[in-house]
Amino acid sequence: MKTLMLLRHAKSSWDDPSLPDFQRPLAARGRDAAPRMGKAMAKAGLRPDVVLCSGARRAVETWEAVAPNLDCEQVQVDDTLYLATADAMLAWLNQLPDSVESVLLVGHNPGFEELARRLAGDGRKKALKRLRRKYPTGALAVLTFEADNWAGLQDGAGRLDHFIRPKDL
Numbered sequence: 001m002k003t004l005m006l007l008r009h010a011k012s013s014w015d016d017p018s019l020p021d022f023q024r025p026l027a028a029r030g031r032d033a034a035p036r037m038g039k040a041m042a043k044a045g046l047r048p049d050v051v052l053c054s055g056a057r058r059a060v061e062t063w064e065a066v067a068p069n070l071d072c073e074q075v076q077v078d079d080t081l082y083l084a085t086a087d088a089m090l091a092w093l094n095q096l097p098d099s100v101e102s103v104l105l106v107g108h109n110p111g112f113e114e115l116a117r118r119l120a121g122d123g124r125k126k127a128l129k130r131l132r133r134k135y136p137t138g139a140l141a142v143l144t145f146e147a148d149n150w151a152g153l154q155d156g157a158g159r160l161d162h163f164i165r166p167k168d169l
Contacts, residue, residue: 002145003102004093004119004158005041005048006112007066010034010138010166012058022082026061033138033166034065040169042069044162046142048104050096055079056108062138063106072104081107086115096150109135116141116160119153123160130163138166 010030026034041047047070053063055077063075081089089111096103105112113135120128120143131141143158 001101002147002150002153003046003048004143004145004153005046005102005104006116006141006143007037007062007104007106008109008112008135008137008139009054009056009059009062009106010037010065012137022056025057026065030058030062030138031065033169034062035069036169037138037140037164037166038066038069040164041066041140044142044164046070046102046140046162048072048102049074049100050102051075051104051106052081052092053077053106054081054084054108056082059106059108066106070104081105083108084111086111086118089115090118090153093153094151098149100150112141116143118155119143119158120160121156121158123158124162127160127163130165131160136165136167140164 010033011027012024013027051072142162145158
């Protein structure tokens, strides 16, 4: 069984219009929501073996707020995850070693929403309904796959077990 967690960065600030998009920090609402998401993840037993985080400031700040609640030592910050497409993320996932059981990606829409929708062939009805409606900032999609390796991940192969939004906490 493989588990994929997709955590969209928490709410970001638009207070300084001179900042490039990549450098935008979290807004107060995001700084409040991210640690709550980390606590919810820990409470649900969602602890990734590997974390890949976008290099965008708001994604890094989200991970830094979530991290104290999770016990993950294998963390990679990678600028290529910034606004990555669903296809690019799927290609990266397909290359993960079979020894990795669970992975957390921290990044951005529209790629996260597209990837989650594509992979979720089944799941909890309420979670699927929420995912199809909107993938808000700070939301976490958790998909599981009946697979021994990551190379075989494909559209519709996953089960959406959780879709947690900050406003649900």
